[in-house]
Each structure stands twice: as structure tokens, then as C-alpha cells.
Amino acid sequence: DHIAQSTAVALSHQMFDAALLLGICDKIVPGLLIGALRFGHLPAMFVPAGPMPTGLANKEKLRIRQLYAQGEVGRDALLEAESASYHSAGTCTFYGTANSNQMVLEAMGLQLPGSSFVNPGTELRDALTRYTAQHITKISGKSSNFRPLGRVVDERAVVNGIVALLASGGSTNHTIHLIAMARAAGIIISWEDMDKLSRVTPLLAKVYPNGSADINHFHAAGGTGALFTELLSNGLMHGDALTTWGENFADFCVEPKFEHGQIQWSPAPKTSLDDSVIGSVAKPFDPEGGLRQLDGNIGRAVIKISAVAPEHRIVKAPAVVFDSQHALEARFKAGELNKDCVVVVRYQGPKANGMPELHKLTPFLGVLQDKGFAVALVTDGRMSGASGKVPAAIHVSPEAASGGWIGRIQDGDLIEVDATKGTLQVHIDELEFSQRIQAPAPVEDDNCGRDLFATTRALLSSAETGATFLFDEATALNALQSATK
Incomplete structure (x- = not known):
């Protein structure tokens, strides 16, 4: 709520054509979106920073934490494991709230397709940030393709966000965040709605803590593009939802590449590149979203x-x-x-x-x-x-x-x-x-x-x-x- 208020204070000066929202972790994303939705006449896009490269395996980190809890290793071993796990800029590599935020935002059409899990400090990451800053001017009120936030965040976008969360086994924090975000857009959803969607949405991702892979492995296996392609082709997401990029959400089955000094878009893999990390509707890890x-x-x-x-x-x-x-x-x-x-x-x-x-x-x-x-x-x-x-x-x-x-x-x-x-x-x-x-x-x-x-x-x-x-x-x-x- 305080992040939302801070966002509203910044935007209340009424001198902006659009807003770029810089947020990834935990409550920052829902706070920014709730605040920005009070200014739904403005286009808004999120600019992610991406996850840190893979460090100590998440299962090994958990093993050390459990040994420490039992008094079998000391504080030095715990700190060494934590430092090896969280070793650079970027979000944590496990599929917690920060990375779930990025999955949900991309599914809602609020950030560039395929941009969620590109590591910081890379040419592609920096190019995506520049591209977003330039692109948002093309959907402002002075353009011929006006995409205000209040039109993008509708019932279809909310359902797409929930389905992506369920299919990927994302954070339970969104059983709170998504409800608050939707209410800020005038849309009422409940735990019962999420339960019903979960029972018809198959689990298609195995990312820690649901599996041994981390978010970088998920990205390498085809990432959001492969996941969205599978869900859309099976009628589990709204392809006609309005987005901040492309014609609609059906265009989000692509991935960015940095070639010849600029972003190029290519089709995402139609099937998983690693079926131990990203499954299919025909062969899900679980028939329900969990x-x-x-x-x-x-x-x-x-x-x-x-x-x-x-x-x-x-x-x-x-x-x-x-x-x-x-x-x-x-x-x-x-x-x-x-x-x-x-x-x-x-x-x-x-x-x-x-x-x-x-x-x-x-x-x-x-x-x-x-x-x-x-x-x-x-x-x-x-x-x-x-x-x-x-x-x-x-x-x-x-x-x-x-x-x-x-x-x-x-x-x-x-x-x-x-x-x-x-x-x-x-x-x-x-x-x-x-x-x-x-x-x-x-x-x-x-x-x-x-x-x-x-x-x-x-x-x-x-x-x-x-x-x-x-x-x-x-x-x-x-x-x-x-x-x-």
C-alpha cells in the first residue's frame, strides 16, 4: 500500500505521457501496478532487471539450511552457501515471488515478451531496457496506437496472469497480490476463482521449489514463449487480450535476440527444449496447477x-x-x-x-x-x-x-x-x-x-x-x- 501511495505521489504531478515502472521483487510490483492503475489513462510498462546467473544449486542451499537448523554446520558454512546462492545483481534464481511477478506481468501483457528472465549485465538486457523506453512513446496518447493501462488490465489480462502463475507453479503471495491488483482495476476475483482455474490448468513447469531446475534453466528450455505457446494452443489463455506490445497477447509467443546492434524478434520454440523443465498439456507434470x-x-x-x-x-x-x-x-x-x-x-x-x-x-x-x-x-x-x-x-x-x-x-x-x-x-x-x-x-x-x-x-x-x-x-x-x- 505504501509503494502504491508513493507511485501515486510521483504520477500525481500530471505532467507525464506514460510511465515506466521499475520493479521486480515481492511487493514492489503489485504496489507499482496498484498505484499506476489510479492513472489508468496513462500507458505503463514494467522494466525488469532479470535473474542473476545460476550459482549454488537451490537444493544444496536448502540442505545447508536444514543442517544449520539441526546444529550440524556452523554459521560460516551457512553464510558461504548463502553467498554462493545470491552472488550477483538480479533476482534470486529460485521460482519465488520475484520471478513469479515477472511471469505474471508478461502474461498480462505489461512488459516485453521474453524479457522476464534475461540476465542483467548482458547486451540483450540493456537493449531490452532501451527498447521499452522507446516503445512506450509509440503507445502514448500522442501516437496512433494508444494503449492506456486501464484498457490493458481487463478480465482477460487478469485470467492470463492467474493461468500463467498456476501452470508454472508460482508464488502463493499472488493469492494476495493478484486480488489486490485486480481490485485496483475494478475487477473482483477470489481464492475460489483461483481454485477453480487451478483444477483445469495443468502444471507445465518444474522449477525449484517444484523441481531441481532454476529460473535460468526454465529460460533456456524455452521460457515464457514456449509456455505461452503451449497454453494458447490449448485454449487456456486469452489470445485476444490487449497488450502493451504487438497486436494482442497471441503475439507474445516470441523471444528477443540482440543482433546487429538492435532487438530482433523470432518465434519462440513451439515445444519444450527440455521436457524435464517445461512439459506439455499432453504430458503435464500434474493435471492441476497445484x-x-x-x-x-x-x-x-x-x-x-x-x-x-x-x-x-x-x-x-x-x-x-x-x-x-x-x-x-x-x-x-x-x-x-x-x-x-x-x-x-x-x-x-x-x-x-x-x-x-x-x-x-x-x-x-x-x-x-x-x-x-x-x-x-x-x-x-x-x-x-x-x-x-x-x-x-x-x-x-x-x-x-x-x-x-x-x-x-x-x-x-x-x-x-x-x-x-x-x-x-x-x-x-x-x-x-x-x-x-x-x-x-x-x-x-x-x-x-x-x-x-x-x-x-x-x-x-x-x-x-x-x-x-x-x-x-x-x-x-x-x-x-x-x-x-
Whole structure:
């Protein structure tokens, strides 16, 4: 929301013919797009920087992190692995939120085709940036091919973005981001919509954490052009969607090359150049996109199962409850989690603390699963694009800070996470559950300055409606008054 406001402040000077949006990672892209959509009369294009070249393999990085979590390697080994993984300019090489952003933007027609995963510091990368800056003048209001942002971002573009995300096994952050981005364009979508699309969209990419390949391997296997070609030829994307380049999205099955000092466009591969990385509709890695909505007496949630083995998709075990990701580490090291369990981490939603990524949980939970324990996560927080092999019911709504029943779960309650049926249930007498007292919110000793945003958080909507400011003034005022009381 603050990135969106900053974007709006910049554009509010009303002196621009168009806007180039420089954003890749995590919340920067949705923030820029939400802000720019308030100026939908202007053309806008995103200018990506591309991913860093391949460094330490992502699976090896995860192995070192899990060894460190178990105390089997020291901090020096951890830092060495991290430095070898994140070793240059550009986005991370795993398929997290940053690279999912680029996939979604390209599918929405908001950046040049084939431009998402070209490495920084190359002739082609620099040429694509120059090309974008020149091209946007050709779609401004003074041109004969006016393409304002408000016309490009319609229902077809939103569906194309969701389908590309699902087919590639992208970040769960977009179950929040896409909803907020669509609402800024006046389009209402829901987790249920994403669930329905996921059930008819095959998984066509194996990129870490869904596979061993990284985003550079995906690009070399044909990249976005090959993926879009396969989806379009099977009627799974809207080829007639208006885009910022070409006639429409059907023209996005191309890839750029730098020849004779300028960009040349050539047809993308019609089939995958490496079928272990990019599959086909005829032979998908999974018949579904791997994103599910869960529903039950705990609330509604989303779960990403594209990286979860089928035998781990149903977990029924006693709850172990935490109020922060940091509290889990001590009990893990004490051996108290060496058992079948559903780890519940609450008060991590938008209103509670701004919903920071629960990145510390992944190594610990992965170790427990590797030891043979049935383990799952239930949280009103988020796990980002790194959601991997452990089943994680995330973004639980209503969140604990809004009185959600996740705040009533106690240690030992039997919880069932069933990604197959799409249910999230605590097996307890409903009357007893309804009469339980809500656990109090934890008091943070070190909140990293998040108290500065306490008033803002009081106005936030739920994760399933985009975790964004409430646009209805009366509702916002009521929320603020309740928070003040």
C-alpha cells in the first residue's frame, strides 16, 4: 500500500505521457501496478532487471539450511552457501515471488515478451531496457496506437496472469497480490476463482521449489514463449487480450535476440527444449496447477501442493501452537517437535504485524518431515514463493487479530489438513470450540519499527481480499475506532 501511495505521489504531478515502472521483487510490483492503475489513462510498462546467473544449486542451499537448523554446520558454512546462492545483481534464481511477478506481468501483457528472465549485465538486457523506453512513446496518447493501462488490465489480462502463475507453479503471495491488483482495476476475483482455474490448468513447469531446475534453466528450455505457446494452443489463455506490445497477447509467443546492434524478434520454440523443465498439456507434470482453497471450522486458507508429494497432502495430527516463528526454534532444538504434529503459528496476519514472511519455518519443518514425521503448518501468515515440500495452510482468514478461530486452537487439538478434499478442520466439539476464549495477542519486545504502521494495519482488509486498505470509508472509520478503543 505504501509503494502504491508513493507511485501515486510521483504520477500525481500530471505532467507525464506514460510511465515506466521499475520493479521486480515481492511487493514492489503489485504496489507499482496498484498505484499506476489510479492513472489508468496513462500507458505503463514494467522494466525488469532479470535473474542473476545460476550459482549454488537451490537444493544444496536448502540442505545447508536444514543442517544449520539441526546444529550440524556452523554459521560460516551457512553464510558461504548463502553467498554462493545470491552472488550477483538480479533476482534470486529460485521460482519465488520475484520471478513469479515477472511471469505474471508478461502474461498480462505489461512488459516485453521474453524479457522476464534475461540476465542483467548482458547486451540483450540493456537493449531490452532501451527498447521499452522507446516503445512506450509509440503507445502514448500522442501516437496512433494508444494503449492506456486501464484498457490493458481487463478480465482477460487478469485470467492470463492467474493461468500463467498456476501452470508454472508460482508464488502463493499472488493469492494476495493478484486480488489486490485486480481490485485496483475494478475487477473482483477470489481464492475460489483461483481454485477453480487451478483444477483445469495443468502444471507445465518444474522449477525449484517444484523441481531441481532454476529460473535460468526454465529460460533456456524455452521460457515464457514456449509456455505461452503451449497454453494458447490449448485454449487456456486469452489470445485476444490487449497488450502493451504487438497486436494482442497471441503475439507474445516470441523471444528477443540482440543482433546487429538492435532487438530482433523470432518465434519462440513451439515445444519444450527440455521436457524435464517445461512439459506439455499432453504430458503435464500434474493435471492441476497445484493451488487449492481450504475451508473448515478454522477458517479459509490457501495451500500450494505442486511441490508436496501426494503422500504428504493429508495430515491429521495434534496441534503445537506458537505465536511467532522465532518461538518454534527453541522447541525444535529441544526435540519437543519430534512427533507427528500440525504446527500452528498465529497472529501473523495483515492486521497483526503486517504479515512478514515466515521464512524461518521452512528448514525446521523440512527436517521433521525428512525424519518421517507427519507434519503440516497452519498459519494466518504467509510462506511466500518458498512454499515447498511441507503442506502449509497459509493466509488463514479470518486471522487471529480479527477474532478468527485460529486464535482459539490449543496444544493437543487434533487438526486435519486435507489438500485433496480442500478442508481445514480442528476435530473438537463445535460448541466447546465456539465458547473458547481467544488467546491474547503476543507482546513484541522488538517489533522492528512495525509499531509505526499500527494505524495503517487497523485499516487492512483480510488476506483473501488482498490485505489492502479498505476503500469503504465507513468501514475504515469503524475499524480505526475499534483499534483505538
